[in-house]
Amino acid sequence: RGSARGGFPPIAAASRGRCVHRLSAALHPFASGTMGRGGIDSAKVAPDSTRASKFQGLDSAADEAARTAAGSPANTLGPVTVLEHITYGLENRIAANPNYPFLLLIANTTVVIGAAGAGWHLLANRVSDAEVFGFDSWWDGVYLAAHLVMTGGPDTDTPADTYLRYIYSFLVLFGLIVFAIVVGFITAGIEAGLEAVGSGRTKVAETGHTLILGWNEATLRAVVQIAFLRRQYQMGNERRTLGVLYFFPRLLPLFKLLMIVDPPSTSVAASNIVIMTDQHDKNEMHEMLESVLAERGINPRRTRIGRDIICRVGSPTDVSDLLRVGAHRAAAILVMMSEKDQVEEDESEGTIQNGATLRTSLALRYVIFTNPYATKNGRAMPHPDLRIVLQMSHPSDYVDAACFAHADGRQVIFPVDLSKFSNSLMFNCAAQPGLSAILLDMLDFEGMAIRRRKAKNIRSGPFNAMGACVGQTFGEMRKQFSAAAFIGIVRPGMDEEEALEKGFGLCPDMNVKIQREDLLIFVGPRPTPRCSMRMSSAFAGYVEEAAKLMKAHPDIEANRAKHGLTNSKRKRTLLVCGWRPVWQQYPARLGGRIKEITSQRLPGSAIIFVNKVPDEAFAKLMAAIGASKKGAGSYDVAGGVAIKHVVGDAAQTAVLKPVMDENQIDGCIVLGTQANFRLAGKYRDTRVLNVILLLRKLCQDKANAPPMHVVGENTEDLTAKLALAPHRSGFAKLVSGERRLEFEPDFVNNMAVNARALVQTLAYPHIESARSELFDERETSGGLINVDAREYVPLNVSMKFGVVRTIVLRAVGERSMCLGVVWGSGAVELLPKHDSTVRFTDDDRLVLLRKVVKP
Template sequence: MAQRRVPFGERARYWFDSTLARGTSALFGWMALLCLGIVVPASAVLVWTDPHAPASLPDRLARVWRLTGQTLRLGDATGTPLRMAMSLLLALVALLYVSTLVGLITTALTERLTALRRGRSTVLEHGHAVVLGWSEQVFTVVGELVAANANQPRAAVAVLADRDKTAMEEAFAAKVGPLGRTRLICRSGPTTDPDVLALAGPATAGVVLVLPHDDPDADAEVVKTLLALRRALAGAERRPPVVAAVRDDRYRLAASLAAGPDGVVLESDTVTARMIVQAARRPGLSLVHQELLDFAGEEFYLVAEASLAGRPFGDALLSYRTSSVVGVVRGDVPLLNPPTRMPLAPEDLLVVLTRDDDTAHPEDCAALVEEAAMASGPPTPARAERHLVLGWNRRAPLIVDQLHRCGPPGSTVDVMADTAGSAARQTIGADAHEEARSVPALHQGDITRPETLHRLDVHSYDSVIVLGQDPVPGQPPDDPDNRTLVTLLLLRRLEEATGRRLPIVTELIDDRNRALVPLGDGADVIISGKVIGLLMAQISQNRHLAAVFEQLLSADGPRVRLRPAGDYVLPGCDTTFATVVAAARRRGECALGYRTRRGSSRAPGNGLRINPDKAERRRWTADDEVVVVGED
């Protein structure tokens, strides 16, 4: 077979590519030929078209040489060959020196920019917040810190995580949005290395927050980070307060020891389980918790009020028109909803729910109380409750345990989990040995299949709790939420088929999936990571609030509750909120808001009104609820 004739163009390109492959010398030669091939002819055209050009050919060639040398910054001297050679040599040396200097400067700048891009420079800030670690909670924490610093002229948040700096900045830009006056500084490196921790400037920070990671060894990593922080701060004049979170209570003591006496360590699983249980027992309570934890609305502050010293605590409840008092801090111990006759000491700090730290102005509201509108009957008696838990994860044993401990006598809990829920059987088996409790019933089945849910009479339960599975290594992070959303769709179909609303409490992992939940706007949806992020952000602003929230979210004792409004004021009566506060005081409770059933499904407030003006009047109905801090 005849050999194909290779076109000249392909052969020329192949020869050109082969010469370039020889290295820098070949590239330099081609660049020189290219420049000379353009500059020399152009210079010759300029000389030959110049009316003042020399007449003789040697003089014209000398002129062409000068133009070429000036253009290429080469020697332009004329005369003997030796003189021209020396001029060219000096020009090449100068060119080599300048190009080398430019190369060194460019390399140094590139390395510096690369180092900055890697996030390896030390943060030189004072009073800033340092966030150590990376998880879904980091966006909630940073977002809340930005909201808390909205009125601060110079605020900064430094985030140190073992991730690429540019990737972190892009993630914050997408999920947190505008930062206002707050400067966000990202640094890259392992949080367990004391030398790397120094990059975030913890010695001059106002607070340090240590986030749990998403891997199975998250708690051990938190303890190791706290030890590294302790080492990095060795010898420092001051130690900033530390706020950390662990998932398992077995690591809390070790983390507390590593965090130091001023540190606060939270148990994320316990807090999440308590909020799920409280929302299951009283639908809508998760909305109250959300309002109290974020910085968008009312916040808790500690206020010193000398004018109330010596007076009973009950008088303080009606001493602020636009703020709500829920307790006192005596020493370092918070007393929420103390006895109304307890006298206030001069050094006591009031725990006040108000819009900002400068909005708690004392004003006597006793004249706004209308005694005739108060309800005088006994409170609504508690009845036995039935709860259904769909799914199983590491928080489920805590939820089942608290449902038993907090529920009225005769309450029951049923669990529907798939065949992988061996932990559910072990937990329920352990509960069987406690004679004081009823044994939860375990049903095995896939909660993402319609026939599984049809076997249950879901409308006979007072609450349905939907839990996602624990993330599995190598599994997509959205997979637990995906299964939860499928289950919610099936429950929504049951609601539409029967025309009856189900009291559903949903736990999600990713806050972005909240908008996809096929339930009403007022549904109880608890984002496990976001809850602990909000709590850490609140405590980072005032560590004394840790004990306050510990009581408010506790399994027993004084905590936030939703009570029927008919227990406080007469249904159909038009009266002030001060009357509700006075009625709650009479029952030994602190009222801090209300929720209307009529607006419970309408965003953005969902009928919830926290810390209303004491002079606000409205017509109260039997379906309204009052938000109080009280005991069972």
């Protein structure tokens, strides 16, 4: 698989997690409930004392901002005047269409000529002593006006006297000079105005918009993900209006009033996008955006640069610039200041981390409370849908001190540490080939993605009515949808532990009764799932067929009951080339990554780390995670898996060759980062290519080398295409009497991961209590895994995929859902059609959301 997919985020900072409910092994929690205003599909939550104690309340934050701003005059950049609204509209139209000034001039000239001609005709009718041209015809009046504009005046009255002709000619010439001067003044003014428009420093007259602050390698990808959300929402509305909105999008407010179209699942899908940075000028941003949107097939009719994507130049840490882009009126804000963070970290020799990001978040606090969106009982109130997502360059123990909540207890600021997610993704991919592709597909808004809808805004039932699922059980509701798989339910305001006890979250209890404000989580291609009542009868047939198959193969259930969750574990040796510096600061993260490997390995397996971390420092890390030392550079962890450490550069043959010769390496994780040395993105990619090429050479030279599954990381798309992984013969090999499948190398594209992760958080920040379960290490959480197909279904038997989903769902002792298949050929398929026929062999694996149920 050449390109990696994006992901969804861990919330950041806080490996300590004071600003959030709980920080899972890889994904952060988000606050329960979702906010909403107008028709947006969102959730309200009641104030929660437990939640409020973890971050600052709205009143307290507003009081603090008021004390800070005491004595300072009000910033005049906050309000937007009528003239600024007009100027903003003109600027956006000129940015979207360079020919707009000429069209505007033609339109204005036409209006003036028509109005003046009509006025001439009306006045000419009142002249009684002589006939005036145009008195008897409207068109004559218009013609005269046009003639005057084009020629400067008629020539039928030119005097015959010579001296009068001199004066007449002088006056005509003088008039031309005056006209030229006036034209010069006008031209200079127009040029100055156009220059101001091109500079990107004018005020933004938007409300409820999505604001991106800063610029890094993931920004363009983030805009693309938002464009996908917008496109899906628009296409859904176009289907409901029989295509009318495609040609006449300005009719959307009317259709909303008539309740013909559905509300968006998130404000991000319906709002304009404003980007502000001081790293590029406006034209550069337009050129880059135009290229990437065209490359990803975004139709300008749906998302146009200059109209729907507005670019501004300014500093995200400057209060005046934030006011200029309407930060205090925005509904969603994404802070992408990682490149500035890196500059400050380098200049301070590592003593300042996340500096620009934290400064931007503090500036946003100040702007929001000193220029409030609204006031209630004399209190400053931010936009009711406001959420601020911070892309953190490093974990932070104190970012939560800047977090605050809405008046109803909903969290506003979400710090996101993406390094934790990308690391977890790589290790899970090494432990379970194909799993990362499924997960990242689920988090990519272009296709099958994790989405959520409020129960009252989902159409279902025989009349396809909104809210028809309210009062039904979760199990009854999910049978009505063909293309979407419902995987979870969140009840806003419910404590996380209480939710797990009552069967909420991922893989919920099928008997949970749905309430109006519940958030239903599903995987599907559209933000609004399509209901089909015929699915209920089809599902009944699948249940009947599943019962027959299980009755004919009782050994499957018996074998799973006997061996529990160990059936799909393997005995393997994994090589890890490179190092994450964050592991030395937070050893628990290294322990989490090791556990992701050991959970899928049998005793006798090994993990070999090759890096430049000194033995003494590595030994301290092993002690911190509870590994016992059994020799020089050798340790044991739970589950009988050995950990070995080799000091050296994995890109050097002298270091890596002895490791390859002395061990049967089945898989390798190649990291672009090293200990005590920092490389830019392009050079990290080059290092990854070098290490993979060295692995190819060493595997080629070693006799009877087992198939090696390589997992690498990249920041540029081309890297995955250039990489030359160890040779693959195209068929399974027998190694020590065991069949070993050959897998294509997996690449985790960090920039794609970051973009998709951040936009997922921005769009649906308040269903974390369920989403955080995806990588939760507890068996009682709904984790994403892949298992041998033989654990659940009979092999070499043709059946519908709907039958497979039913068999998995009825498994005893667990609540599991089948989301896809990793075929023996290495191909990955997410949510095949329920009526498609499948036939499994010994090499095929099922991708499940599995939650173990306590007896």
